[in-house]
Amino acid sequence: MFKEQDYDVIVVGAGHAGCEAALSAARLGMETCLFTINLDTIAHLSCNPAVGGLAKGHLVREIDALGGEMAKVTDQAGIQFRMLNLSKGPAVWSLRAQIDRMLYKRAMRRSLERQERLVIKQGMVERIVAEGGTVKGVVSSLGVFYAARAVVVTTGTFLKGLIHIGLENFQAGRAGEFPSIGLSDSLRELGLEMGRLKTGTPPRLDSRSIDFSRTTPQWGDDPPVPFSYSTERITNPQLPCYITYTNQKTHEIIRGGLDRSPLYS
Amino acid sequence: MVRFADKERHQIFLEPEGLETTEYYANGISTSLPYDVQVGLVRSIEGLENAEIMRPAYAIEYDFVFPSQLKHSLETKGVEGLFLGGQINGTSGYEEAAAQGLMAGVNAAMKLKGCPPLLLKRDEAYIGVLIDDLVTKGTSEPYRMFTSRAEYRLLLRHDNADFRLSEKGYALGLVSGEAYERYSGKKRALAAEIGRLRGERIKPSLAVNEGLSALGTSALAGDVTLEKLLKRPEVHYSFLKRYAAPPSELGPEVESLVEIHVKYEGYIRKQVEMAERADAFESKRIPSGLDFKAIPGLSREVVEKLARVQPENIGQASRIPGITPAAVAVLLVAVERQWRRSGNS
Structure with missing residues (x-):
């Protein structure tokens, strides 16, 4: 088997977990390699275009205090910042930011590419190699072996991902992306017990077809409060969100379609 | 969606996807219903009667690893050197994922350096609560963080994360000298201002008493410490700034910290004591x-x-x-x- 390179740490998956894992390992002096199935979807916000919110905002601040990247990237990509729960006690005040998805990805990728000791590779990891109960490295779908003294697996929803839209279903890691099939079996072979979870994401609409005059705009705080303790000022233009409501007709339509919904959610 | 089908109405939050796109995220319409039903559903909502769907809603199912197979360091118990972080451990959310990724990356490095892992306790960080919950309780549905999961909420505030964690991050080499210096400056300013509020007294001048009455609180009969005055629920730091300003401007972050420290001192102390008692077991x-x-x-x-x-x-x-x-x-x-x-x- 062709062996390209040895690393201290290999990180499999470049989502929000993988980016922080790779940066922190490299910052602590490790020769690190970050694998992603697609270089163009690094740090992709695959669900809502927002970071933080109740309790989650606390996590982002903690990541920042430990030298992580999420808060700084959020500040570079944020297009609305709002302090939530100010009517309650200070323990539950929490910051939330709306995010420009493209700016977020670009900012995180910039941080990764500027990090010393960190290599980023597009490739699908098919197998984790272990001997005598100790990890030895990974094998890619091209049959290339990469040795590592530690491997961090951060594959999100990609392991045997199966998308459902009504009775239609297809294998995918996320809408429009390859799933990871072999890696899941490899983890099982290493003795890990696995289960199955499901999650969902709503539709995306074209704003040119929305009548915003019949909705209620909600603006962020002015001036916006940044997430990172080291950000001086938010420089992006700020946008509102809009609020509307479902009604009885909506609920009838939902009930009428349930017999063709594979997963109640 | 089924969950709210019985309610009168349900809020839909339309979020912009970016500065240079017309795409909007319709938060609240998460569904795995067929496409034709999605179109009818969306168009039944006020303001969305003519809405074009750019991407349909979908549900995804995927494999995860039961997280009770992990140590607190996020290393698997069965395979040495193999760490897991994020949704693979049964969590939901970018922030939960990023927090675990950070810890897994740090602890992979610590292990290779022959150092003890970085472990955060439940009274130190939501990250500690998150990881302890996962490895101790496991999960059968996507785990997301709520403030109600933390026992010591008043200690784990979002405004004091740097006070809780910067020193650890700096000692490990993760936090830059610049960020650490900024934190140290804040810490010094907070201590100095609390000291001043305890030592400095305010006199019941006409202006002060008029100000207090405007806030709906009683006038001062004699002089009191600034600390005691700030403990009144109606009095905020902005009042002290007006009538007994600090020698130099503290900035909104430190001002807020000062106010929380003074007003909640008793509650904070109680939670610290609770955490110390629990520590005997830990x-x-x-x-x-x-x-x-x-x-x-x-x-x-x-x-x-x-x-x-x-x-x-x-x-x-x-x-x-x-x-x-x-x-x-x-x-x-x-x-x-x-x-x-x-x-x-």
């Missing part, structure tokens, strides 16, 4: 490889649960679902006997 280590089966008085169900999670200390054992206080007491006696026998603790 520091009672369970010897690794302890044979739970051999402990008389533990039910088979309890033994199975202990064997699966392999708790590192009595505190963690007490948080495993189904472990009763009685079982914890039995385990504590057994653990203490074991340590006495081996001559250390």
